[in-house]
Amino acid sequence: MSASESLVCRRHPAERTYIRCGKCEEPVCPRCMVHTPVGVRCPNCVTYVKDPIYDVRTTVILKAALVGAGLALLGGVAWGLIQLLLPFLFVRLLLAGVLGYAMGTVVGASANRKRGAALQAIAGGSVLGAFLLAAFVAPFAAFSVYNLLALIIGVVTAVSAVR
Ligand SMILES: [Zn+2]
Ligand SMILES: [Zn+2]
Incomplete structure (x- = not known):
């Protein structure tokens, strides 16, 4: 040949x-x-080259998503309860910022301080989840303009914490 x-x-x-x-x-x-x-x-051999890197990244994202879901649960209940106890507008807005920052920071820390669009989505999604849960705990005016403003503040601070 x-x-x-x-x-x-x-x-x-x-x-x-x-x-x-x-x-x-x-x-x-x-x-x-x-x-x-x-x-x-060939496709057979490439799986061995690619998988370790891919796995590490997937594991980091999955871990961050789990942490984010846990934070959404805890943060949502806390957010709702504090709103019930202190139904003031400035408390709502301040709380959104503090919660967003805390959730974004913890999500970022769980991913070894890596950054990226996926982590930003997880951080923002966690705040959204917490917000929806808080709306169940404290249903009064849950979807008022001010509460939506609080949601935006929370999501923005969370996303910028992992930017
Ligand atoms: Zn071929
Ligand atoms: Zn091969």
């Missing part, structure tokens, strides 16, 4: 190729070859 002779891809028998996987030397066609920092790989 000469060097210029074309090979047949094992996954796509109709595809001819000159390229082999850099690890297992299986012929790979343009449809299934994967470019990695260490060269061309």
